[in-house]
Amino acid sequence: MARYIDPHIHMVSRTTDDYKRMALAGCALVSEPAFWAGFDRSGVEGFRDYFRQLTDFEAKRAGQYGIAHYTWLCINAKEAENVELSREVIAMIPEFLDSPHVLGIGEIGLNKNTRNESTVFLEHLDLAAKTDELILVHTPHLADKYQGTRMILDMLKGDGRIKPERVCIDHVEEHTISLARDAGHWVGMTLYPITKCTPQRAADMVEKYGTERIMVNSAGDWGHSDPLAVPEFIFEMKKRGHSPADIDKVVFQNPLTFFRQCRRFAWQPASD
Numbered sequence: 422m423a424r425y426i427d428p429h430i431h432m433v434s435r436t437t438d439d440y441k442r443m444a445l446a447g448c449a450l451v452s453e454p455a456f457w458a459g460f461d462r463s464g465v466e467g468f469r470d471y472f473r474q475l476t477d478f479e480a481k482r483a484g485q486y487g488i489a490h491y492t493w494l495c496i497n498a499k500e501a502e503n504v505e506l507s508r509e510v511i512a513m514i515p516e517f518l519d520s521p522h523v524l525g526i527g528e529i530g531l532n533k534n535t536r537n538e539s540t541v542f543l544e545h546l547d548l549a550a551k552t553d554e555l556i557l558v559h560t561p562h563l564a565d566k567y568q569g570t571r572m573i574l575d576m577l578k579g580d581g582r583i584k585p586e587r588v589c590i591d592h593v594e595e596h597t598i599s600l601a602r603d604a605g606h607w608v609g610m611t612l613y614p615i616t617k618c619t620p621q622r623a624a625d626m627v628e629k630y631g632t633e634r635i636m637v638n639s640a641g642d643w644g645h646s647d648p649l650a651v652p653e654f655i656f657e658m659k660k661r662g663h664s665p666a667d668i669d670k671v672v673f674q675n676p677l678t679f680f681r682q683c684r685r686f687a688w689q690p691a692s693d
């Protein structure tokens with residue numbers, strides 16, 4: 422059984438049975454970005470409670486299955502249309518930045534590539550720069566992805582305080598992976614049953630682009646998604662004859678190397 426990390430999964434919307442199945446499949450650690458709940462929250466207190474859940478309760482729940490749980494905080498791009506609420510949330514985030522389970526600011530990004538989303542994205546970047554936090558970026562879906570990825574990369578480049586290697590651009594696909602990685606960032610491929618990448622396409626991209634600064638995740642959430650998508654990718658890579666070392670680099674060492682840039686991250690794998 423190969424060990425793995427799922428660097429992007431929304432466990433608050435999954436069951437304890439999923440934790441157990443993930444543990445049985447070799448999952449050692451998950452990182453959970455803050456995201457849209459499926460409905461807009463009514464105010465900043467809704468986010469405060471969500472951040473308490475992410476930094477405290479969820480870590481304990483994962484721990485019961487021997488899985489380490491880390492998290493990222495932000496207001497997501499969908500709710501960023503409400504700039505006033507976004508500013509209240511951004512002002513509240515530092516309350517949680519001492520938590521040993523927080524990896525940084527994320528998943529920030531764009532959804533429909535609007536002006537308000539860009540405003541809130543830039544204000545998150547400012548917070549990350551001032552507090553020296555890692556950044557996890559959500560790129561838009563389907564038709565908006567290429568344009569949105571370009572806008573995001575321009576905004577990141579425009580802030581001279583942000584070091585490219587401290588940013589992961591997530592949900593990359595065939596037409597955006599090089600843009601993001603050539604800019605010096607880490608990239609995440611999201612394995613999603615319908616709208617995103619399949620394990621086969623992800624394996625194709627690793628074959629084409631190599632294993633440097635690249636990782637895979639399930640983005641499992643309350644929608645149609647698969648919390649065991651990373652083991653599916655491992656299975657596909659094994660089937661194609663890739664070495665255990667190459668597979669381990671993509672599904673374990675790479676996310677670990679990225680997370681180790683966070684000054685609070687002290688987790689050590691059992692076998693190291």
Ligand SMILES: [Zn+2]
Nearest residue numbers: 454456528640
């Ligand atoms: Zn997500």
